[in-house]
Amino acid sequence: MADHNIQQALLxxxxxxxxxMPSEGAKRFRRCRTTPKSDTDKKPELNGSSLxxxxxxxxxxxxFRLVGLLLFVYxxxxxxxxxxxxxxxxxxxxxxxxxxxxxxxxxxxxxxYGDLVPRSDATKLLACAFVFTxxxxxxxxxxxxxxxxxxxxxxxxxxxxxxxxxxxxAKLLRAMETNKxxxxxxxxxxxxxxTIVAGTVFLWKVEKLSLVDSFYCVCATITTLGYGxxxxxxxxxxxxxxxxxxxxxxxxxxFFMYLAEVYTERRQQMLAKWVLTRKTTTTDLEAADLDSDRxxxxxxxxxxxxxxxxxxxxxxxxxxxxxxxxxxxxxxGTLSSYDLTLAQSGQ
Numbered sequence: 001m002a003d004h005n006i007q008q009a010l011l012x013x014x015x016x017x018x019x020x021m022p023s024e025g026a027k028r029f030r031r032c033r034t035t036p037k038s039d040t041d042k043k044p045e046l047n048g049s050s051l052x053x054x055x056x057x058x059x060x061x062x063x064f065r066l067v068g069l070l071l072f073v074y075x076x077x078x079x080x081x082x083x084x085x086x087x088x089x090x091x092x093x094x095x096x097x098x099x100x101x102x103x104x105x106x107x108x109x110x111x112x113y114g115d116l117v118p119r120s121d122a123t124k125l126l127a128c129a130f131v132f133t134x135x136x137x138x139x140x141x142x143x144x145x146x147x148x149x150x151x152x153x154x155x156x157x158x159x160x161x162x163x164x165x166x167x168x169x170a171k172l173l174r175a176m177e178t179n180k181x182x183x184x185x186x187x188x189x190x191x192x193x194x195t196i197v198a199g200t201v202f203l204w205k206v207e208k209l210s211l212v213d214s215f216y217c218v219c220a221t222i223t224t225l226g227y228g229x230x231x232x233x234x235x236x237x238x239x240x241x242x243x244x245x246x247x248x249x250x251x252x253x254x255f256f257m258y259l260a261e262v263y264t265e266r267r268q269q270m271l272a273k274w275v276l277t278r279k280t281t282t283t284d285l286e287a288a289d290l291d292s293d294r295x296x297x298x299x300x301x302x303x304x305x306x307x308x309x310x311x312x313x314x315x316x317x318x319x320x321x322x323x324x325x326x327x328x329x330x331x332x333g334t335l336s337s338y339d340l341t342l343a344q345s346g347q
Contacts, residue, residue, distance in 0.1 A: 067140045078104035088123045091116035094235040102238040108134025109249045114228030185258040195248040222248040275308045
């Protein structure tokens with residue numbers, strides 16, 4: 001690339017790419033009158049590849065209602081099973097029903113205080129089965145219900161931070177989308193502080209622990225450390241723990257998930273800033289020239305930048321180009337609905 005002529009050849013002869021862009025209201029594909037009617041003109045069906053990717057895989061992901069139903073069934077079955085074998089579980093008792101459900105919650109969240117422990121082989125095997133099943137359900141519940149909770153609070157939290165900002169709804173939505181992960185982290189942190197304070201005050205006032213021991217028990221619980229020297233021992237305390245332990249452990253998991261996501265997003269933004277601000281060299285043009293025609297069009301340049309950002313790799317590009325070649329029946333270098341009709345009719 002030392003030759004100046006070669007350097008000039010790699011650049012487009014006419015910077016008319018933007019002039020060739022269709023207007024916003026124009027259709028992307030125009031079919032001539034002799035082109036046969038294709039399936040793309042028909043109304044999209046609700047099955048097959050005509051659906052968007054999000055719709056196509058929508059049924060694979062469990063819904064919020066299904067995850068909630070699984071949790072309810074787990075607690076119902078677990079509480080019933082441990083109620084029947086409660087005589088084989090040693091520890092401080094309050095009420096048979098409450099203790100059974102409390103033991104099920106402590107087992108599911110892997111807190112394991114040790115204030116109630118199985119003493120027979122049968123109950124030990126039951127505890128092993130329920131802890132693995134419970135952790136799987138908790139993982140689903142974290143990805144569904146906790147995220148749903150934060151999404152609902154995100155808008156309120158954002159508006160509270162920008163009460164004095166005078167802007168339209170569109171600008172507000174754009175700002176929310178830009179800082180979406182950051183505001184999720186703020187909301188999760190706010191919920192985490194709320195649950196910590198609520199648990200600490202309850203243990204201090206109801207369980208009559210000292211303020212330090214109350215905070216210590218809360219931290220040991222929400223991190224699933226569960227030393228067991230401090231726990232919920234009263235009947236009212238275990239009723240509170242049944243709801244509070246699930247909520248607090250989910251919020252902690254959510255907080256650290258968003259913290260990692262914010263860190264990753266910040267690193268990605270730093271990389272993007274470096275890619276966009278650094279000077280383009282002739283070596284970059286050589287690498288961006290996918291078809292080796294000594295010219296780099298806008299599409300090739302964008303693909304090269306995406307590769308630098310790590311959002312796409314060469315294998316992906318090669319796969320897309322292979323698919324393009326299969327669809328481009330007339331080898332014109334462009335695709336039309338006529339090409340799609342011929343390509344699909346030949347399958």
